Amino acid sequence: MASTEPAVVCSGLVRRYGERRALDGIDLTLGQGQTLVVFGPNGAGKTTLLRVLATLLRPSDGEASLLGSDLRKEGWKVRSQIGFLGHQSLCYGDLTARENLRYHARLHGVEDPAARIEALLEQTGLSDRGDERVFGYSRGMLQRLAICRAVLHEPQLLLLDEPRSNLDPAAVEQVEPLIGAAAGRTRVIASHDPAGGLAEADLVLGLRDGATILLEPAEQVTTEQIGELYR
Amino acid sequence: MSTTRPPSTLSAARAVLYKELTLERRAPQTLTAMALFCASTFVIFHFALGRNEVEGAIASGVLWVTLTLAALLGIGRSFVADREEGGLDGFLLAPAPRTALLVAKATTLLIFLLIVGFFASVIFSVLLLGPTPKASQWASLALLILLADLGIALVGTLIAGIAIQTRARDLITSILALPLLIPLLIAVTKASEPLLSVGGGTLAWRWLALLGLYDLIFGLLAYALFDYLVED
Amino acid sequence: MPTTQSLYGRRLTGYAIATAIVLSVSIALAFFYAPIEVDQGFSQKIFYIHVPLAIVTLGGFVFGGIFGIQYLRSGDSRHDLRSYTAIHQGLIFCIGALITGSIWAKAAWGQWWVWDEPTLVSFLIVFLLYCTYQPLRFSIEDPERQARYAAVFAVVAGVFVPVNFIAVRLASPLIHPRVLDSSGGSLPNDMRIAFYSALLGVTLLFITICKYEMASKHSRAQLAALRRSLSGERDEPVSARTAAPRIAVK
Numbered sequence: 001m002a003s004t005e006p007a008v009v010c011s012g013l014v015r016r017y018g019e020r021r022a023l024d025g026i027d028l029t030l031g032q033g034q035t036l037v038v039f040g041p042n043g044a045g046k047t048t049l050l051r052v053l054a055t056l057l058r059p060s061d062g063e064a065s066l067l068g069s070d071l072r073k074e075g076w077k078v079r080s081q082i083g084f085l086g087h088q089s090l091c092y093g094d095l096t097a098r099e100n101l102r103y104h105a106r107l108h109g110v111e112d113p114a115a116r117i118e119a120l121l122e123q124t125g126l127s128d129r130g131d132e133r134v135f136g137y138s139r140g141m142l143q144r145l146a147i148c149r150a151v152l153h154e155p156q157l158l159l160l161d162e163p164r165s166n167l168d169p170a171a172v173e174q175v176e177p178l179i180g181a182a183a184g185r186t187r188v189i190a191s192h193d194p195a196g197g198l199a200e201a202d203l204v205l206g207l208r209d210g211a212t213i214l215l216e217p218a219e220q221v222t223t224e225q226i227g228e229l230y231r
Numbered sequence: 232m233s234t235t236r237p238p239s240t241l242s243a244a245r246a247v248l249y250k251e252l253t254l255e256r257r258a259p260q261t262l263t264a265m266a267l268f269c270a271s272t273f274v275i276f277h278f279a280l281g282r283n284e285v286e287g288a289i290a291s292g293v294l295w296v297t298l299t300l301a302a303l304l305g306i307g308r309s310f311v312a313d314r315e316e317g318g319l320d321g322f323l324l325a326p327a328p329r330t331a332l333l334v335a336k337a338t339t340l341l342i343f344l345l346i347v348g349f350f351a352s353v354i355f356s357v358l359l360l361g362p363t364p365k366a367s368q369w370a371s372l373a374l375l376i377l378l379a380d381l382g383i384a385l386v387g388t389l390i391a392g393i394a395i396q397t398r399a400r401d402l403i404t405s406i407l408a409l410p411l412l413i414p415l416l417i418a419v420t421k422a423s424e425p426l427l428s429v430g431g432g433t434l435a436w437r438w439l440a441l442l443g444l445y446d447l448i449f450g451l452l453a454y455a456l457f458d459y460l461v462e463d
Numbered sequence: 464m465p466t467t468q469s470l471y472g473r474r475l476t477g478y479a480i481a482t483a484i485v486l487s488v489s490i491a492l493a494f495f496y497a498p499i500e501v502d503q504g505f506s507q508k509i510f511y512i513h514v515p516l517a518i519v520t521l522g523g524f525v526f527g528g529i530f531g532i533q534y535l536r537s538g539d540s541r542h543d544l545r546s547y548t549a550i551h552q553g554l555i556f557c558i559g560a561l562i563t564g565s566i567w568a569k570a571a572w573g574q575w576w577v578w579d580e581p582t583l584v585s586f587l588i589v590f591l592l593y594c595t596y597q598p599l600r601f602s603i604e605d606p607e608r609q610a611r612y613a614a615v616f617a618v619v620a621g622v623f624v625p626v627n628f629i630a631v632r633l634a635s636p637l638i639h640p641r642v643l644d645s646s647g648g649s650l651p652n653d654m655r656i657a658f659y660s661a662l663l664g665v666t667l668l669f670i671t672i673c674k675y676e677m678a679s680k681h682s683r684a685q686l687a688a689l690r691r692s693l694s695g696e697r698d699e700p701v702s703a704r705t706a707a708p709r710i711a712v713k
Contacts, residue, residue: 058463080237089316090321091316092316093315094257106238106243107327154235396603397602398602403598407599410588410591413588417631417633441629441633444626452619459611459614
């Protein structure tokens with residue numbers, strides 16, 4: 001039953017800040033294992049959409065459900081299924097990478113956290129510097145650590161806000177098995193890169209001022225159409 | 232594939248508490264600031280009151296005013312590390328009960344306050360306190376510090392949770408905390424007065440009862456309302 | 464079209480007239496019907512305004528807390544407006560109670576402030592706490608968060624009031640014999656009638672002013688909405704710096 005359920009359903013989803021509508025009636029359905037890429041200029045509502053889906057912001061109006069659970073009423077149910085990667089690393093500067101991951105593993109109730117953490121650090125090339133305080137990390141290292149944190153608890157659904165920012169090509173390849181298509185997870189990605197974003201999308205959502213401008217399967221969308229959003 | 236199971240309130244609270252204490256051990260800013268603040272304030276009181284030694288009501292007042300103002304520093308710092316780099320979001324994303332954050336933050340603050348309370352009492356008795364309290368009086372004072380610090384930690388965590396989302400964080404912390412702590416300070420200063428008097432005295436039970444009532448009521452309030460502060 | 468005017472402006476005139484009548488009658492009763500008190504003489508007349516002000520202040524704070532709970536449970540911004548108005552006007556009435564209390568203290572004991580009158584001291588502390596309500600609201604920009612945090616404050620402060628009264632009462636030596644019980648229970652009959660009519664008058668005054676404030680806030684919000692729709696703007700400014708509740712105009 002769970003396998004036939006769509007991963008993400010939004011209908012008439014609205015999020016207000018005061019009277020301003022950061023999201024203005026979003027309707028979409030995303031099947032399990034599919035990838036939705038959200039495009040739009042700064043302030044279009046991409047981050048707000050991700051934060052609402054991550055249960056960090058409550059919807060002001062409309063419905064949103066993840067994996068069959070209503071976000072308003074049962075947000076707590078889906079938290080263990082969501083991996084969220086935002087602009088901030090959500091890691092403490094005065095803790096080491098290992099301590100940060102251990103902390104998040106305990107909050108998520110990950111069983112056998114040590115093995116999981118070592119595997120992730122190995123994958124992202126951070127194991128040698130895993131006992132250093134995060135304070136001294138470069139932006140790229142911090143981003144890799146943040147990715148480890150987001151996938152630590154093996155979430156089914158990834159919410160990624162510009163996941164490859166600050167990463168060099170080698171690092172992009174390192175994190176590919178974790179957040180790329182190969183991970184086999186449902187993904188919602190906010191992107192500024194029309195060509196790259198389109199390449200990994202199954203479904204494309206174009207936002208401007210919180211409203212849906214474009215919602216099409218990826219094969220029917222051209223890079224020019226996406227470029228149009230930013231004009 | 233590793234599996235996950237949402238943590239209980241207690242285990243999530245322990246994770247947060249461990250994180251808080253590690254952070255303070257790595258960068259011991261809050262505790263040192265609170266302790267230094269106490270020492271300097273005692274020196275100021277020496278000159279402001281024009282006395283080498285104090286006892287009774289004045290001694291009780293000096294000690295508790297100092298500890299309360301030092302507590303404001305700790306309350307103000309309570310969620311600062313979580314604001315930077317979004318540590319609060321990190322907690323909220325986890326399937327952990329929200330009460331765990333209240334428990335961990337209040338416990339952290341309580342530990343800080345107890346350490347500072349111990350340090351300040353020793354410094355105070357050396358620098359300013361005239362009479363020498365007996366062992367039983369020190370024990371009573373320790374009990375008072377414990378009960379008062381518990382109340383300050385609970386109210387302080389509630390206030391820190393409110394203030395962290397405001398623009399004028401430091402101002403809001405102070406103006407909210409001081410009036411809210413007045414009943415607690417009435418009880419604890421009145422109760423400490425005989426313990427710090429020449430000749431000494433004993434602890435009056437009604438002040439202990441009032442402190443207990445205060446802790447209970449504000450503990451329940453913090454428990455009932457904290458979710459509204461962290462959820463959005 | 465905005466139609467909420469009828470909701471808030473309704474019966475305002477009726478309340479205003481009732482308030483004017485009852486207050487006038489109670490002033491007349493206080494000065495001409497109630498006898499001059501034996502110990503304190505004419506200055507005791509301030510009792511008929513001071514005690515009702517104090518009681519209504521507490522009532523306002525209690526209702527502020529109750530509406531705060533209702534806001535937290537429902538998320539309905541009308542409860543936030545009610546809570547805000549009750550606390551805002553309660554604070555103004557509290558200033559009135561403190562000033563009249565101070566005048567009474569001067570007349571009765573020769574000093575503007577007496578620390579051994581526990582009720583007065585309690586009011587000062589409560590006043591200091593509620594003074595932080597507006598700055599707290601003002602320092603939170605997001606209106607929804609502002610309302611939620613203000614409601615949390617209203618509940619905490621509402622519970623604080625009795626705890627504070629207990630603490631101050633315990634700490635007071637209670638040397639002044641309380642000739643006049645604030646509940647009016649030990650009053651002679653003629654004084655009691657004057658007192659209760661004054662209490663009713665001040666309560667009506669409080670309700671009228673609260674209703675007036677809410678109606679005024681509503682019409683202002685509607686006016687702003689109309690202006691925006693005329694000029695073709697869709698949204699309110701993101702973060703107007705204000706301590707007042709935001710009102711959703713349908």
